[in-house]
Amino acid sequence: MKFTFDKEWLQRHADSDQNLEIAAGSFSLDQLPPAMGELAASPQPGAFGRLINLSRRKRGWTIEDLVASARIDAGEAIRIEHDSSYIPGPRTVYQLSTALDLPRERMLQLSGNMLLRDRRLGEQAVKFAARSESVEKLSRQEHQALEEFVKYLNESR
Amino acid sequence: MSDQSVAYLKDHIKGQLVEAVLIDGVSSDDVERAEAAWQPFLVQELDKHRRTGNPEIRQLEHSHWDWRKKHRATEGLIAYRMFGVECDGEVQGLMLVSTAGHPCRIDDQKGKEQVYVDFVATAPWNSPMLVEAPRYGLVGRVLIATAVQLSLAEGFRGRIGLHALPQAETFYAQKCGMTDLGKDIKKQGLRYFEMTPVQAAGFLQ
Numbered sequence: 001m002k003f004t005f006d007k008e009w010l011q012r013h014a015d016s017d018q019n020l021e022i023a024a025g026s027f028s029l030d031q032l033p034p035a036m037g038e039l040a041a042s043p044q045p046g047a048f049g050r051l052i053n054l055s056r057r058k059r060g061w062t063i064e065d066l067v068a069s070a071r072i073d074a075g076e077a078i079r080i081e082h083d084s085s086y087i088p089g090p091r092t093v094y095q096l097s098t099a100l101d102l103p104r105e106r107m108l109q110l111s112g113n114m115l116l117r118d119r120r121l122g123e124q125a126v127k128f129a130a131r132s133e134s135v136e137k138l139s140r141q142e143h144q145a146l147e148e149f150v151k152y153l154n155e156s157r
Numbered sequence: 158m159s160d161q162s163v164a165y166l167k168d169h170i171k172g173q174l175v176e177a178v179l180i181d182g183v184s185s186d187d188v189e190r191a192e193a194a195w196q197p198f199l200v201q202e203l204d205k206h207r208r209t210g211n212p213e214i215r216q217l218e219h220s221h222w223d224w225r226k227k228h229r230a231t232e233g234l235i236a237y238r239m240f241g242v243e244c245d246g247e248v249q250g251l252m253l254v255s256t257a258g259h260p261c262r263i264d265d266q267k268g269k270e271q272v273y274v275d276f277v278a279t280a281p282w283n284s285p286m287l288v289e290a291p292r293y294g295l296v297g298r299v300l301i302a303t304a305v306q307l308s309l310a311e312g313f314r315g316r317i318g319l320h321a322l323p324q325a326e327t328f329y330a331q332k333c334g335m336t337d338l339g340k341d342i343k344k345q346g347l348r349y350f351e352m353t354p355v356q357a358a359g360f361l362q
Contacts, residue, residue, distance in 0.1 A: 001160055001181050001307070001310060002162050003162040003164070003179050003181070003303055004306070005165060005179070005299060005302060007165050009362075010167075010174060010298065010299070011165075011174055013295070013298055014167040016332065017294055017295060017297065017298055017328070017332055018167075018169075018291075018294050020297070020325070020327055020328040020332060021279075021284060021325045021328065022250075022278070022279055022296065022297030022300070022301075022325050023218060023277065023278045023279075023321075023325050024274055024276065024277050024319040024320055024321045024325060025219065025222070025277065025278070025320065026320065026345055026347065027219070027345050027347075071323070073340075088346070089340070089342065089346025090345040091323055091346035091347050091348070092346055094218060095323055
């Protein structure tokens, strides 16, 4: 089939289209074997939510700030932080990773969206979840736990 | 069998439009050529960002897509068409569409047939999420215009649908004028967009 593209039409939109990504389809989850279905198991239920909670509070952000920055639903943000059984979708995990500057692939594994290929991540997630009890203000202990876990996530990618 | 049409891309180095080719019916050789150039560039750029510890490390949400697999899986299937844009001897973008099995969801078009864009992406060197200075622009506009023209030719009046990756939502909502139907929990939570016949006419104007 022959297609036609008006040169003037393209010229008119050349500048405004600049710097915009165009990808559509699905996320890169090739590592997830079809037999496992849509989701793999989270290495440590609750660790993902705690990581989001502490990373948000470290920035001094409210839930509303996080929702605005990551462009996710407020209800989902609350569930992520408070419901350890909740597994957010890949889009939400990608958005949170970007907003909080956390490594995307590790976040997908931690959230249960991608198979855990690294046994140490599971161990580190357990350790992190155990150390980061919830209090309003980020305690020194929580701060240290968060710093160490984020450092591990970044080092091991 | 492939067919070729004249298209144009914006060469950002020259600052002007340059002639390109739209390939209807991308061959396995075309896909192989694209992947052979895209993947090494992608790996090199991602490594560069990691080494420099760029705090705003850029990643593509589709960095693991393998177009060879997509081509093999759909080759010979009448409902699927793969398109490519070539310029300067290299594949600058690829798109896989299907013409069956994805009825419209938007209220006033519900159930009607449309062209569904299964996958579309630009070459990594054209991606503003990966490189500071993309080489060619308008790849997305040319490919979406192709999907709309195919829809018109199929009698679907320009109706198209797709699931945008988060980095691309702005392009489909604001530049293509498509309707955002919200997150689709059956598709990884990606936002689903549709273009109506009226929007298709507006897009092509």
